[in-house]
Amino acid sequence: MMTKALKGTMAAAAGVALGLTGVTAAQAQDEEAGILAAGDVVIEDPGIRLNGKLDGLDKKPHANMIALDPGDGEYRTVYCIQLGVPLKKDNAHEERPWEEIPVEDLPMVLGVLTLGYDGTNAGELLEEAGLASDDYGDVTQEQLAYAATQSAIWSLTDGWDLSTSDPTEDDVADEIVPALQEWLLANAVPVEEPEEPFFDYDDTDAKVEGSTVGPFTVDTNIDSLSFEQPEGATVIDENGEELTALADGQVFSVKFDKAETASVTIVTDTVEWTTQAGRTFVPVDAEGANVEGQRLILAEEFTEEFYYEIPFEIVVEEVPSQSPSESPKPQLPVTGSSLTTVATVGGAVLLAGVAAMVLMRRRAARADWGSDA
Template identity: 30%
Template sequence: MVSGLVAAGALTAAGPAAADATARSQGGATATMGSLKTYGTAVVHGAEGDQEVSAGLFEMAVDGGGTLQTYCVDLHNPTQKDAQYHETQWSGTSLAANKNAGRVLWILQHSYPQVNDLAALAKKAGVTGGLTEQDAAAGTQVAIWRYSDGADVDAVDPQAEGLADYLQKAARTVSEPAASLALDTSAVSGHPGERLGPVIVRTQESAVTVIPPLDAATTGVRVVDAAGKPVTTAADGSRLFFDVPEGAPDGTAELTLQASTTVPVGRAFTADSRSQTQILAGSSESTVSATATATWAARGPVPALSAAKDCTHHGLDVTAANRGDEDFAFSLMGTEYAVAAGQSRTVTIPLQEDQAYDFTIAAQRFTGVLDCRTRSAETETADLTTQTLADPSPATVGGTTTDTNLAETGGTSATPLIAGTAIALVVIGGAVLVLLGRRENAAGE
């Protein structure tokens, strides 16, 4: 049963069975947001006036080692320093519905820092006087914002503005890059005595390390190939299975794949909290990983559960594959669902923009924040004076001294409405839990 689903970052109280559950890994790189490292200044033009913002490259530290350089593709949302970011598909971001997403990738591939010969870049762009790193970063970010957010924005420095204009005009559509490391599914299930899977590996590396379940020596669960041979490495297209011994007690196991690689330029990164979406501009050799979980039971329903953000339908897709011999029933936001034995079902949970979710189904916990919009339409007439969440924070145009950085903040005149909606959703979430509790008590009576 679902333990809860609420908004605004409120944490639901999961049941005892879910206490040790964790959020599902999407695979790829995980990193911590640092700050703007190389940047200039830009001006965003709006109905309420002009706003100066910092524009340039962010730097993130990769978990396990490595550094990422990113640009923002989410101008009007905040950037939270030290926020945890995860590599993800464009479908889980505002790029999903953006017909110009491929042009953003072209800009990344043909500008700084991928092109670090600034003299050559200036010549190609027709920029006289040359480019500094700050000019190159600011001009690139401005060009990206024009496509990612549809923003009316100019670089303050003439050289940076010249580069932005060139990149905007020259950009062509390029296909989304593949993940640095991913699995075709994050969850499998079945019965003891079976090979549970397959879990298919997707990677650009010739070989990745397979880390078996931590308690493999105790449970006897092995990670094997289709022929039943134990594996310690895998390659692109490898089919991995959990080999669960006959008679093993009901349980779960987890395998992890890990590699050191450069993350492909153009991969999107989203945060666990409300922090603006980033797109990769450059990567050092970095640690990437992907995780899959197996669940088995001798009888009854045996669900394999996974979830993915779906910005096309503005919600969260929850998939339940039942490999047991009885129906798997669960409740989600007050609605009852059933998945027949041997069948799979995907349920899309509609969510509000910026809504935090935290819920548990059958001891599997899913958490995150939906961030599918750039807010350009919402903020054209909004007051963009907001609380600064990270440094640096230049003053607004016109001589005011507010510590505002649009690229690193995100409150607007819509903030009270968002907060009110969040509170309402929390109340609704609580009501759902009460209703479920009454149903369970009635069933027990």
């Protein structure tokens, strides 16, 4: 005698997927998994050459004014955060969390960036530091602001020592760059790593009852993610009432219309997230593995749009009953595991899906540096 048993896989295969809108979405479709492209890294201006010492040796690096397309088709100001290693030409650059960046004092670096030049505020920065002038000679206020900010960052990340007697190869820069660097370092305070948007949910208590899979508890730093009910199922709260949005701490379940094999995906509405300065990028090879080379840090904030896709699946299978006299007990036909075990397996799949979501947020850029620093 055979009976039908309901098996909930809960977020089978994909788990939580992040969709990116606009330019970023189009670029993402053309990339291999885990290396979703941003665009190019370019030198917008050769900047000012600095004079100083690195590890006790005389060095003359250019404070090249570098910009990165982090995924929205617009170039954003970035800075180098490892002077002692070479810049990598024609390498993709992927975003990495701070814990994966072999650089000291990143909170103070971000503190300098918060005060320093972000690609738009050169005049205001020089004015605030008491260094504004009516005539900058052969250099621009943008070059001065960038060079001082870059020099201050290198002093934190690499122990770079800007020369006091001959700091640059320009008379105006000789006066302003050291003074602005000193002002930035004197006034900066540590700033912690900026948050990325995340959405996850806890399936510890989830199980399958009838055609309902859940409950799940939302874990997110997004205020609210609204959505329309998926076709073939209803997202409900603890009281069985329909939900139209998910926020941090919300408990929800997915109730399928019928107790039969089916898949549904919750697609949230598009939301905006302001990406703060301080995101870090590393050069990678064709397989996406880190390579030794200059790391970059984002200097200006920008707004991006995205949405989440949250798939669920249930499967109805034929399983044997235990005996003619006993009530049928749902079991997996191969392993004999109970549905509670199935829920646990679903949770493991879910965690793999969340990891995939994180990879989807990685941004890559093709570098074209011009001359090395």
